[in-house]
Amino acid sequence: MDGIKVNALMLRAVDYGENDKILTLLSAELGKISAGIKGVKKAGAKLRFAAQPFCFAEYVLTKRGERYTVTQASETESFYDIRTDINKFYAASAVCEGANSLTFGGAEDERLFTLAVQALSNICNSDESYALIKFFLAALSVSGYTVGLDNCSECGAPLLSAQRMRFDMSVGAFTCWDCGTGVGASGTTYNILRMCSGKTYDPAFITPDGAKRALRLLREYLSYKTDSRCVSLSEYIRLI
Ligand SMILES: [Zn+2]
Structure with missing residues (x-):
């Protein structure tokens, strides 16, 4: 057979x-x-x-x-380098965990397959924290949970230079601090996410702890949308 x-x-x-x-x-x-x-x-x-x-x-x-x-x-x-570096190992585990919780048996699964393989390759060959952020932004988008990275979703004001703002989990978008009721988010998180999705960003907000902040927000959003416990992602965030 x-x-x-x-x-x-x-x-x-x-x-x-x-x-x-x-x-x-x-x-x-x-x-x-x-x-x-x-x-x-x-x-x-x-x-x-x-x-x-x-x-x-x-x-x-x-x-x-x-x-x-x-x-x-x-x-x-084989993605051999993933097995020799503990940070890369947990970042790669977070990709597999995320892909598992964002696949629902539809046509999108094939795109998630491609994104996950690309992410593992990028984790092997480059900075794993940015590779992980890029993967989650793209995978969430494919699964219908796009992270809105434009102006305030309430009043339309630009957020590029705002120190603090909010992220609305139900809408999946940022608002001014005074416009919304979502969780607090920093200008660093917003600008790192914009940088990782290829949009314009303010370099003054790109700080060494930025990836950690952005991944924390993505973890909150992913567990809000999918009930995933994000065990590997949490371990990765703890390590960096
Ligand atoms: Zn606003």
């Missing part, structure tokens, strides 16, 4: 029985799927790598009823 080939990123692995695991795969062809994989907890198992975090591979699956089983896999990219 011919297998079904998918290009997929391994998001999550849960133990199943003595030696097996159930994988959550985000694939380009089928979106997010669950697939069993046999014997991977045994020492020397040929497919052990395919059940490791951040594995990006071509998986060969068989389907019986509604259940997929991995029968073969060949690694496309």
Whole structure:
């Protein structure tokens, strides 16, 4: 029987029985799927790598009823540097966690697959905190939760030079401090988010703690929209 080939990123692995695991795969062809994989907890198992975090591979699956089983896999990219740097490791874990909580089984899943793979590559090769912010901005947008980074969503006043403002979680946009009732946010958070989305920004607001501030806001927003506990993202924020 011919297998079904998918290009997929391994998001999550849960133990199943003595030696097996159930994988959550985000694939380009089928979106997010669950697939069993046999014997991977045994020492020397040929497919052990395919059940490791951040594995990006071509998986060969068989389907019986509604259940997929991995029968073969060949690694496309190992993202080796992620495994040797604790900050990069948790940033990459936050990408997989975020991709898992923002995929709902629609056509958007394929775009999230591309964004997640790009993010892991950027985390390997560049500053991981900005790579993570870029990923969350794009992934939230694809999932229908765009972070509005324009003028005040109430009165239309520019916010580029404001020291403090608010972020309205239900609308997903910033307002002047006096215009809204959302959570407080700094000019640094706003300008870092604008910088990471390729918009104009005020360099005077780009401070060393800026990425941390911006990620805290993105975490609040993500858990507000998806009920995700953001365990890896929280750990990453704690580390930096
Ligand atoms: Zn306003």
